[in-house]
Amino acid sequence: MAEEKKNRHYLTGKEVRSIAKENAKITRALEKRKKRKAAESEFLSEMKDPANILEIEDLHTYFFTDQGVVKAVNGVSFEIPQGSTVGVVGESGCGKSVTSMSVMQLLQGPAGQIYSGSIRFKSYDYKRDEKGEPIPIWDDDEAGNPQYDEAKDRKGNPKLDKEGKPVMVRRQKRDAYGTLQFEMEEKTYDIAQMPTKEMYRLRGRQIAMIFQEPMTSLNPVFTIGNQLDEVTLLHFPGATKEDAKRRSIEMLDLVGIAMPERVYKSYPHELSGGMRQRVMISMALAGDPRLIIADEPTTALDVTIQAQILDLLRDLKQRINGSILLITHDLGIIAEMADYVVVMYAGRIIERGTASEIFHHPKHPYTIGLQKSKPTMDSESDSLFNIPGNVPNPIDMPDYCYFRERCSGCVKACFGEYPPMVQVSPTHFVACHLYDKETK
Numbered sequence: 244m245a246e247e248k249k250n251r252h253y254l255t256g257k258e259v260r261s262i263a264k265e266n267a268k269i270t271r272a273l274e275k276r277k278k279r280k281a282a283e284s285e286f287l288s289e290m291k292d293p294a295n296i297l298e299i300e301d302l303h304t305y306f307f308t309d310q311g312v313v314k315a316v317n318g319v320s321f322e323i324p325q326g327s328t329v330g331v332v333g334e335s336g337c338g339k340s341v342t343s344m345s346v347m348q349l350l351q352g353p354a355g356q357i358y359s360g361s362i363r364f365k366s367y368d369y370k371r372d373e374k375g376e377p378i379p380i381w382d383d384d385e386a387g388n389p390q391y392d393e394a395k396d397r398k399g400n401p402k403l404d405k406e407g408k409p410v411m412v413r414r415q416k417r418d419a420y421g422t423l424q425f426e427m428e429e430k431t432y433d434i435a436q437m438p439t440k441e442m443y444r445l446r447g448r449q450i451a452m453i454f455q456e457p458m459t460s461l462n463p464v465f466t467i468g469n470q471l472d473e474v475t476l477l478h479f480p481g482a483t484k485e486d487a488k489r490r491s492i493e494m495l496d497l498v499g500i501a502m503p504e505r506v507y508k509s510y511p512h513e514l515s516g517g518m519r520q521r522v523m524i525s526m527a528l529a530g531d532p533r534l535i536i537a538d539e540p541t542t543a544l545d546v547t548i549q550a551q552i553l554d555l556l557r558d559l560k561q562r563i564n565g566s567i568l569l570i571t572h573d574l575g576i577i578a579e580m581a582d583y584v585v586v587m588y589a590g591r592i593i594e595r596g597t598a599s600e601i602f603h604h605p606k607h608p609y610t611i612g613l614q615k616s617k618p619t620m621d622s623e624s625d626s627l628f629n630i631p632g633n634v635p636n637p638i639d640m641p642d643y644c645y646f647r648e649r650c651s652g653c654v655k656a657c658f659g660e661y662p663p664m665v666q667v668s669p670t671h672f673v674a675c676h677l678y679d680k681e682t683k
């Protein structure tokens with residue numbers, strides 16, 4: 244019977260119904276968990292290494308489909324040291340985007356779910372008083388006397404009391420962009436345990452995402468200014484429309500847009516692809532993020548613009564002292580940008596290390612194959628990945644090395660279990676039996 248099923252390429256109606264029923268049970272429980280009201284202590288965590296901004300540990304992200312469970316991310320672990328760029332590379336469908344969408348909690352439910360694992364993020368957020376309000380930093384004079392200004396409403400008009408006299412408020416410190424300052428504190432959250440509602444504090448604020456196609460994240464019916472202002476108004480307490488506009492123009496200027504006032508008033512369709520990507524980056528920056536996730540940020544752009552956008556990203560990373568998770572199928576981009584490289588294959592990490600280790604001393608036959616295949620100027624094609632053979636069916640992954648059908652260097656152990664992750668230097672890891680002393 245089992246043998247018979249193995250040789251079939253389709254599922255019967257009965258099988259599909261039984262899978263769907265089983266899936267519904269699991270996804271209902273996971274959805275309920277995301278919607279639960281949870282005390283902060285339930286998702287507070289601690290970094291294994293305080294030098295990291297993100298630590299992903301044994302992450303499993305699955306899609307529960309009627310055909311079976313797609314283990315899109317199947318036990319992924321890596322970290323991003325603060326201030327560094329980590330590049331994730333691998334051919335199309337290997338789970339790069341699903342990894343980044345997991346970090347953002349942007350998976351499409353109920354089918355897509357973080358099934359298990361941890362995503363620890365070191366957040367830098369407003370310290371709150373017992374009422375949950377952020378605590379202002381006052382701009383007192385040198386002798387410590389409070390200073391007062393006329394209060395303004397969200398539109399920037401003076402607030403008046405019942406007698407028509409201006410309302411006075413204590414003066415609060417502002418940053419270089421005029422944004423009000425509050426007391427901050429560092430906390431580590433496990434995003435995999437966070438209810439969706441809590442994610443709003445992080446998403447677009449502390450972790451920003453830049454996608455391949457800016458039109459998917461820019462709203463065509465609102466002006467650029469409108470959408471940029473929204474980021475400030477949403478994430479910065481006490482910001483007025485006037486504050487937001489000033490900040491938006493500064494951000495557009497920061498990403499090298501020559502006439503920021505004009506672009507501020509434009510609609511997305513009035514801009515070129517390169518300009519839209521700059522706008523997306525300025526929008527990501529508007530939240531003042533600690534971590535930027537860039538998923539194929541230049542794939543849709545032509546080569547010259549591509550180089551400009553990469554320069555811009557590099558420059559901005561320095562400026563905001565941030566960290567970047569850079570996802571691409573283009574090894575050339577990784578070589579140019581990344582400090583650390585993670586190589587993914589069929590939902591798992593097969594090798595990771597410093598950029599120099601991965602480029603000069605690749606260990607895994609897949610990584611070695613990638614290096615040998617010549618990069619082309621046309622980075623839109625997957626021509627880098629011209630190693631013959633297929634990736635196994637994601638619903639029915641084998642229990643041996645997923646690369647075996649394509650590997651020319653197999654040893655006896657390769658016909659046994661999936662290879663363990665072997666450490667070959669303090670920073671270099673590879674999942675291949677060739678380096679596994681015990682099973683070789």
Ligand SMILES: Nc1ncnc2c1ncn2[C@@H]1O[C@H](COP(=O)(O)OP(=O)(O)O)[C@@H](O)[C@H]1O
Pocket residue numbers: 306308313315333334335336337338339340341342351354355637
């Ligand atoms: N909504 C979905 N339903 C089912 N499978 C999905 C869905 N989204 C992605 N996947 C599967 O997850 C795997 C990883 O996809 P993805 O992370 O988008 O790859 P890439 O490395 O190209 O970014 C693929 O096998 C893909 O088919």
Ligand code: SF4
Pocket residue numbers: 607608609644645646647650651652653654656657662674675676677
């Ligand atoms: S474990 Fe074996 S089959 Fe897999 S990549 Fe290494 S040598 Fe090849």
Ligand SMILES: [Mg+2]
Pocket residue numbers: 339340341538
């Ligand atoms: Mg992708």
